[in-house]
Amino acid sequence: xxxxxDRQDVARRDRDEKSLALSLLQSTLDSTADGILVVDxxxxxxxxxxxxxxMWRIPEEILATRDDDRALAFVLDQLRDxxxxxxxxxxxxxxxxxxSFDVLEFKDGRFFERFSQPQRLEGKPVGRVWSFRDxxxxxxxxxxxxxxxxxxxxxxxIKSDFLASVSxxxxxxxAAIQLSSENLETRMAGELTEGQEQFVEIIGRNVARLGRxxxxxxxxxxxxxxxxxxxxxxxxxxxxxxxxxELFRPLIDSAGLTLTKEISREPLLADADxxxxxxxxxxxxxxxxxxxxxxxxxxxxxxxxEIILSVRNDGPAIADSHxxxxxxxxxxxxxxxxxxxxxxxxxxxxTLTEAHxxxxxxxxxxxxxxxxxxxxxxxxxxxx
Amino acid sequence: xxxxxxxESSERILIVxxxxxLLFVLAERLRWEGYSIDSASTKNQALLLxxxxxPDLVLLDLMLxxxxxxxxxxxxxxxPDARSLPIVIxxxxxxxxxxxxxxxxxxxxxxxxxxxxxxxxxxxxRHLAAR
Numbered sequence: 001x002x003x004x005x006d007r008q009d010v011a012r013r014d015r016d017e018k019s020l021a022l023s024l025l026q027s028t029l030d031s032t033a034d035g036i037l038v039v040d041x042x043x044x045x046x047x048x049x050x051x052x053x054x055m056w057r058i059p060e061e062i063l064a065t066r067d068d069d070r071a072l073a074f075v076l077d078q079l080r081d082x083x084x085x086x087x088x089x090x091x092x093x094x095x096x097x098x099x100s101f102d103v104l105e106f107k108d109g110r111f112f113e114r115f116s117q118p119q120r121l122e123g124k125p126v127g128r129v130w131s132f133r134d135x136x137x138x139x140x141x142x143x144x145x146x147x148x149x150x151x152x153x154x155x156x157x158i159k160s161d162f163l164a165s166v167s168x169x170x171x172x173x174x175a176a177i178q179l180s181s182e183n184l185e186t187r188m189a190g191e192l193t194e195g196q197e198q199f200v201e202i203i204g205r206n207v208a209r210l211g212r213x214x215x216x217x218x219x220x221x222x223x224x225x226x227x228x229x230x231x232x233x234x235x236x237x238x239x240x241x242x243x244x245x246e247l248f249r250p251l252i253d254s255a256g257l258t259l260t261k262e263i264s265r266e267p268l269l270a271d272a273d274x275x276x277x278x279x280x281x282x283x284x285x286x287x288x289x290x291x292x293x294x295x296x297x298x299x300x301x302x303x304x305x306e307i308i309l310s311v312r313n314d315g316p317a318i319a320d321s322h323x324x325x326x327x328x329x330x331x332x333x334x335x336x337x338x339x340x341x342x343x344x345x346x347x348x349x350x351t352l353t354e355a356h357x358x359x360x361x362x363x364x365x366x367x368x369x370x371x372x373x374x375x376x377x378x379x380x381x382x383x384x
Numbered sequence: 385x386x387x388x389x390x391x392e393s394s395e396r397i398l399i400v401x402x403x404x405x406l407l408f409v410l411a412e413r414l415r416w417e418g419y420s421i422d423s424a425s426t427k428n429q430a431l432l433l434x435x436x437x438x439p440d441l442v443l444l445d446l447m448l449x450x451x452x453x454x455x456x457x458x459x460x461x462x463x464p465d466a467r468s469l470p471i472v473i474x475x476x477x478x479x480x481x482x483x484x485x486x487x488x489x490x491x492x493x494x495x496x497x498x499x500x501x502x503x504x505x506x507x508x509x510r511h512l513a514a515r
Contacts, residue, residue: 164479168447171476172403175497179409182501188416211498215478222479229480 035112035132038119043093044068046127055112055132080105092116096125103135111139163221167214174214178207205251212282216344219279220329223351230273230355234380237268237277237307241300244281248289252296255289261298268300268307269380276352283345284311284373291315291371306358307379312372323362346373353377395512396420398439400430400456401474402448406497410443413501414508427451431459438466441512443504446475446486454489461490470511474504 026049029036035052039045045066053063056078062070076082085104092098097118104112113133118125181203183189184196192200222228245261252259281298288296292313299310318326327350353360358377363369397414401407402425411421422439424430427448434442434456442460446453453473460466473486478496486494493507 167478168476171478171497172406175476175499176403176406176409178498179406179413179501183409183413183416186413186416188413207498218478222481 033133035134037130037132038127039068039130040127041093041096041125043089045071052132055134078106078108080107092128104132110134110136160221163217167218167221170210170214174207174210177203178211181207201254205254208251209286212286213344215279216283216348219348220344223348228355230276232271232273232356234269234271235274235277237270237272237309237377238263238300240274240277241281241298241309244278244285245298247278248282248285251289252285255292257289257292257294257296259296259298261300263298263300264302266302268302270307270356270377271380272356272377276356280349280352280375281309281311283349284309284375287311287345287373288313288315288371302379305379305381307377309375309377310372312363312370314370316371317369318362318371326362327360349373349375394418394420395440396422397441397443397508398422398424398430398433399443400424400427400448400453401443401445402426403445410501410504414505417505419508425449427453427456430456434460434466438469440515441470441472441508443508444471444473444475444491446473446477446482454486457486457489457491468515470508470515472504472507472511474499 029047029049030051032049032051035055036049037045037052038047045068048063052058056075058071058074062074076085079085088100088102092100098116099118100114100116102114104114106112111134113135115131115133117129119127119129181200184192184200185204219228242263245259249259285296285298288311292315295314297310297312299308299312301308327346329344329347350360353375356377358375361374361376363372363374397419399407399410399414399421401410401423404425407423407425411423415421422433424433425448427450430448442456444453444456453475457471457473460469460471470492471490473491473494474497475482475486475494476497477483483494483496492511495504495507
């Protein structure tokens with residue numbers, strides 16, 4: 001009898017443990033954030049968790065019947081594309097070992113990720129586990145970001161097109177003004193008085209300045225849209241710096257400034273775009289002419305593997321707080337002597353310098369120190 | 385459409401330009417420099433003039449009211465008698481892509497507005513001499 005009692009005790013304990021394990025398993029399933037459905041090889045519902053019912057909003061009475069067809073019909077009715085849902089289900093029942101992942105879109109705007117894996121008992125497939133994760137919020141956020149991104153791209157394109165077309169529209173009347181003033185200068189329409197000559201000179205100078213500004217605007221548009229390539233050749237940087245200085249000489253003279261220069265006697269070879277080097281120097285000189293009190297100094301020398309071009313003016317120093325922003329487009333500094341808009345020149349100098357693999361620095365501040373911009377360009381390393 | 389001559393021996397330039405002020409100042413200056421000037425302010429006018437007789441050089445604007453100067457360029461380069469006719473583009477389109485496109489399609493030089501007139505004249509002289 002004792003033996004019989006013992007056997008019954010063992011059997012009861014075993015049953016209790018199994019039932020505890022099962023209810024633990026069910027409560028674990030019910031606590032997961034994913035909806036889980038287990039079906040047998042024929043697609044009959046074996047088990048599911050509370051989250052599954054909640055996510056699919058399946059009424060109790062349908063679940064109570066365990067009627068797969070009714071449950072499936074209820075599910076299909078909610079989906080935007082029920083045909084592909086069913087195709088995937090049929091496909092997976094045909095391939096017992098297959099796993100799958102896809103995203104379901106609901107008519108009411110929800111999105112579920114659907115995972116499917118075979119359920120195995122002692123290595124053999126006995127059914128299939130489907131799990132569903134609600135990713136509606138994630139999808140909404142992604143869609144919003146994508147839309148915002150598309151809008152920004154469109155705005156950026158409009159801005160660049162606008163810049164390019166404004167620049168172009170400005171060029172033709174500017175060309176007519178320039179040619180008229182140049183024609184007057186040749187005296188082809190008769191002699192000029194000294195006063196008239198002076199006015200013609202002023203027109204010419206300012207037309208050139210507007211031309212550079214328009215060029216910068218266009219460059220900025222092409223730099224930003226990526227329609228920009230350097231035509232790099234092995235050049236002696238000295239030639240092009242001197243050329244830019246000569247181009248600018250009349251403007252420096254007319255501003256009553258003196259320009260001194262200190263140029264290396266040795267060739268300074270670099271693989272660079274000659275026109276862009278002239279543009280870098282011209283923009284730095286233009287900036288200096290605006291701020292210099294009496295003097296601009298240009299220095300060009302090799303240091304280590306770099307060619308360093310420095311343009312210094314004796315104007316008011318740049319406050320430390322402005323130093324970081326000085327290379328931004330149209331930076332505006334309030335107060336003090338430098339309460340001016342900086343325009344595009346320095347932004348373009350920096351972009352062109354960096355496109356050459358170089359960098360630009362501005363000297364640390366301090367009162368009455370003047371301002372020095374230094375462009376560091378990589379020197380040509382091996383013979384061409 | 386204008387056709388003018390200042391002398392039998394002077395070289396003839398066709399200016400294609402739709403902006404009348406710019407056309408006037410260009411034509412006046414080039415005439416003063418000793419060239420004979422024809423002018424057209426549309427693509428079709430230019431093509432008509434070019435059908436009648438070829439000039440010694442074409443100074444070509446690109447954005448014309450009835451089309452692109454590039455079409456004139458293509459038409460000329462397809463004509464056996466105009467294959468080596470000097471064509472200088474003078475355009476408000478100054479971006480690299482337009483310049484590349486113009487040169488690729490057969491222009492001898494590409495100047496973007498505004499260009500100093502001495503540079504225009506120097507370019508014209510060089511290409512007339514190189515014919």
